[in-house]
Structures are given as C-alpha cells and as structure tokens.
Amino acid sequence: MSNVGKTDQASFDTDVINSDKPVLVDFWAEWCGPCRTLAPVLDEVAGEVGENAKILKVNVDENGDLAQKYGIRGIPTMIFFKNGEPAKTLVGLQGKDEIKKTLEELA
DSSP states (O other): OOSSSEEEETTIIIOOOOOOOOEEEEETTTTTTTHHHHHHHHHHHHHHHHHGEEEEEEEEEOHHHOOOOOOOSSSSSEEEEEEEEEEEEEEEEEOHHHHHHHHHHHH
C-alpha cells in the first residue's frame, strides 16, 4: 500500500491548508512519464518521514482549478506547504534526498 495520499479541489483545504504538519503536494498527470518515475520515490520518502509530514498527489487533469491557482506550468511540480502557505516549489524530476531534505527543513 502506498504511503502517498490523494487530494482534490473538494478536500484540499482540509488536507493541505489546515494541516498541522508540512505537506508536499505533487501535481501530476497519468500521461506524464517523469510523474510516473517520481511516484515510487515519493512512496519511499513518505515511508521514511512517517507521521512528520504528509505527501499528497493532485491530478492536474481532474483538478485544473487547483493547478491554475498555484501556477502549475509543467509537471511534475511539487509544492511544499507549511502552515497552509506554499513554502517551496520543486519543478521536474527530483531526487529522494532533495525531497526529503526539503520536508525536514519545514518540519
């Protein structure tokens, strides 16, 4: 089972904005090759950070309003939220160490 959850327009505020821990939101799409490559990396990171942070995915094809709100121009794009605010953005395929380091800096 994946440690990575999903969120959408309806649950975004509850899952992300009102979270009491850092949240990584991965904006992705089914047809995106680099997004599929990133998925197992995010699973690993989620398993290692455990309860200290949340990792959620947003399908840009199904949630265009969210993608537009956060200025998503290319995918994968990861936005790291702290206290309901975007704190850092990583665009493109990133390594596990970089993702984990960014989450730890926000914890």
